[in-house]
Amino acid sequence: MTYRFTRFWAVVLVIAGFIVMGLGVIAAVAVAIVGPDVTRYAPTLDPALARVVATMACAMAGLLVGAPLIVTGQVLDAFLVQHDMLARIHRRLRKKRARVTVDDRTRLFPSRAARR
Template identity: 70%
Template sequence: MTYRFTRLWARVLVITGSIVIVLGVLAAVAVGIAGPDLTRYASDLDPRVTRVVAVVLGATAAIVVGAPLIVAGQLLDAFLDQRDILARIHRRLRKKRAGASVDDRSRLFPPRVARR
């Protein structure tokens, strides 16, 4: 089994997380450069401070939303890679076991396993 569908979704998660982060940071920069007047909601605050706070919150929100998507996609891809590696090891061990005879006098294996 190749798990192509699952690998596709792992890549989609990584790409989606990256896009969310990039767009969020770009939106934060846009708010910082030519954003709306944020002091109309709280007129007693300094406009520069409110704009800086909006930029920091926007960039932080983008990272908080996008980073878990990237991590989930990479973790899923790592699990699939691990499965492929373990399947390859299992195939090699099965080939070796088919060609070799098991010594019943071996102390490395319990008696049940040595009889197989």
């Protein structure tokens, strides 16, 4: 099995994570340049401090949403690569086992039938 569907979604998760993080940075830059008028809703706040807090909130939101998407996609891809490696090892061992005959006298732990 190739697991193409699962590999596709692993790549999609990584790409989506980078896009979300990029959008968070773009939103942070937009907030820093344009800046919301937060002081209209809370007149006691300093406008510069409100702009810095809003900028940091946008950047952190992008990071907090995008990073788990990237990690999930990479872990999923690592599981699939590990599955491929184990399948390859299993095929090699199965080919070797077909050529080797088992001698009960050479076993470290012989079966009960061989001990009698």
